[in-house]
Amino acid sequence: MNNNNLIWPELAARSLARVWHPCTQMARAARRPPLPLARGEGPWLFDTEGHRYFDAISSWWVNLFGHSDEGLRAAITAQLHTLPHAMLAGCTHEPVVRLAERLCARTGGALAHASFGSDGASAVEIALKQSFHAWRNLGLEGKRGFVALRGGYHGETLGALSVTDVAIFRDAYDPLLMRSHLVDAPDTRLGNEDQALATLAALLEREADRLAAVLVEPLVQGAAGMVMHSPRYLSELRRLCSAHGVHLIADEIAVGCGRTGRFFAWSHTEPAGPADWPDFLLLSKGITGGTLPLSVVLSTEAVFQAFWSDDPTRGFLHSHSYTGNPLACAAANAVLDRFDAGQEARCAEQARWLDEAFAPLARDPRVAHPRQRGTLLAFDVPGAPADFAERFHLAARTRELLIRPIGRTVYLMPPYLITPPIAAWLADSVTATLNDVV
Ligand SMILES: Cc1ncc(COP(=O)(O)O)c(C=O)c1O
Structure with missing residues (x-):
């Protein structure tokens, strides 16, 4: 069997002619045509x-x-026959409510509210905006900086790219991006966790008044090349952010949903109470088991309360047409059923x-x-x-x-x-x- 011949099947040729493929220099794609999948x-x-x-x-x-997968297919199909989609502003539905309740419950209530997006990058945008806006509503408008780890990846919209440190995706757009702080990433291969924490502590000491949040991919920096660190690093990171009044955003878009062995990678830190959880926890990718686009931003009661007001401009008015899509939420609930079942x-x-x-x-x-x-x-x-x-x-x-x-x-x-x-x-x-x- 020769799977590697470069005679393009018809579908690959048509795709190269009309589909602008992601993460692909199209001029070179002819040398590696897309796999035409059936x-x-x-x-x-x-x-x-x-x-x-x-x-x-x-x-x-x-x-x-x-x-x-049969279970996910059945959940999506059942939802397709009842309510495929409805806007989430001014309306709600069972799949989105159940999903929000179940995800918050999985944090023991430490994270108490769920915002929804479509892709990982849109979840990152939501978290960045919520963090900044929460501080602003609290009268701390100067807290607008973000800290990211070297080599980190949080997606490719402009906000997400501003906290992403992968040159090939970022550099062309650099003039358009927010200035973020980069700090050394902990890496088990280098044994540098204490030094990485010390560098971050020094930055927080100096800049906390101007910082909104630190972002981390808990336990594994995926796109950096599966760069790993210990749960202890995360616990220390939590401690540092709390001490300096800076939000902590845990981007579990890649590592959530069981990839690290626990539903939340953060659970490896064995949080004893709400104060041990991040201020924001982001899920996407696996949350629908790979069936439909959905992302979730879980945030604390304190963040939510910062927006609580009669004044619309103090509210979080962010929306997407498909926010909380019932089909995607039904798929996510079916994923959670599996985790509930061991x-x-x-x-x-x-x-x-x-x-x-x-x-x-x-x-x-x-x-x-x-x-x-x-x-x-x-x-x-x-x-x-x-x-x-x-x-x-x-x-x-x-x-x-x-x-x-x-x-x-x-x-x-x-x-x-x-x-x-x-x-x-x-x-x-x-x-x-x-x-x-x-
Ligand atoms: C940690 C992390 N954050 C954010 C994203 C962006 O997600 P999406 O590609 O769905 O926009 C990714 C994608 O690989 C990711 O690994």
């Missing part, structure tokens, strides 16, 4: 020629239970199987810094050639595997469908791909 089933994506690919990266980290334990078991299966590869001399959080695993290949990511991706495709390394970092973030044989097959296939490329 359908998805479980962890597999099938192309129009009938070849299959194991979606080891959950289609940009959104898919949780496999493609075309999904975390299943994730833990699957994480163990992956850990065992990948143990030999972790000892391979070509591999550096093998690391894992829940079912998310990554390793670096420091000696790899500059075009490693592209070559690895194409080689993996010939082995029925969909993987897109970030630079010289290979990572897997598969749907929660891992069994011991699948874990073994994944480890064998990744090793074989590495042998093809390095």
